[in-house]
Amino acid sequence: MLLRSRKMTVKTTIISPARPAQTWSLTEHLLSTFPEEYQRATQHPFLLAAAEGRLPKDVLGKWLANDRLYIHSYIRAAGKLLSAIDLPQVVPKDGEASETQLVDWLIEALAAVRREERLFIDVAGRYGLDVNIGTLGGVSSTEAVVVDEGAKLPGLVMMEDIFRDIQGSTTAAPGAYEMARLNDRPPTTTLLPWLEGAVMFWGTERTYLDAWSWAKSRQPPGKASSDAREDADGGALRNEFIPNWSSVDFGRFVGRLGGLIDFAVSQALERVGEEGADAVKAEIIGRVEAKWKSLLSAEAAFWPQVD
Template structure:
């Protein structure tokens, strides 16, 4: 088989129906067409801000689980590249949260998740989008590689398992890839001839968010993690006596997790009128 046969990311993206459901939603179309009122956008941003908090905690757990090389000669490994990517990701999402707050202030958006966010956790939980709750559960498993057909098994992989950080890396790549492709799809749906002053949100999405979430720089950042995942998988497969069986074992580890993530991403987009 050719080297491209061992590209795990290509295999996962082959689930087209589930992937399109996660990245092509009526909420995104309304956003592209300037039909999202400030209240609807603010509620979604309030959930996305809590997603950032969960993302940060998961990144910290994954960083803590990575075994770095002891030898100076091995200073550029898949593990060190993953550490570099995660550190960049943490800086980027903190910058993103500051952007949320700044844009909300300038465009008159409320990004508080209800009046009781600081005093009543149960009430706050009820205001979360279903997708946020699902993604928080998924992020909670990062850093604990598992051998199961579903995401929530507690049976951990033995320490000698290949690429022990794989599930966590796929989680981060998957959620960033969905975000990138969803907002790129929205950008491509923007009508010609309309202007930001016509938009129900005052132009926040058109002028601030969509350009940021569909930028070439963001695409390269996401693709870099995808290439890292594919390289690590390909190296493992090429060292294996039965390459087909080795790749299947890798796919079996992550495929159900991937589908769980796509379901969460789909549920993260609110229903709109």
């Protein structure tokens, strides 16, 4: 959810070794799993109403308020995942390590979600939207005002739990997994210990991209952007948000993380050879498939109910 600017991103050049002969793609496998759940997450009545200009300002404002808190949870989770990444202790001879590329992606993602939060506040001011969720005010001016947990959308609560479960550290000493990789021997730690976290970040961005791309495809044809002032939200979605969340740049940014995940998995499969590949695939699927399904449920529950 970048550009979700999630996003307009800083363009970087990724130098990767040649793709191994393995053709199995973890991300394609996940996208083909639980198709009904994926459709509910990416083709919701809320999105159709947004595309057709039928979302009232109060409904849009409530959703943006929840999405803004999602950003805060996203930032905390990114920090935890960054702390779990075991960066190479020496410069690799075969190109930039997947772990280093993941760090680059997460840093760009953090900058992008902060831009997005500022975008929320700017657009809200120009279009008259309230992007504050319900709060429990303090009795006195010295007491903190806290968010009313009961005012959160179910999907936000679920996403906060998902992000909270991302591991913040590994038990291995720095460089342990990297040394095992360079010496071509089984690592003493979990294979790709950052994988679950990376899949969750890719999954939330990919579903967001597909959801708003679907909404864009459902916009009435031939309706000029100047007519957006007649929309129930005054044109905030059609003029500001939908173009941002369905952009080519956002798609490339999401695709970069998906490609990084698939490449790292392919490298792992190549190292174990044909005899061990099936076992490694089964291990990886067992680690991420249930989490993927939980993520889809959370994404579907993040869209407010509309008539």
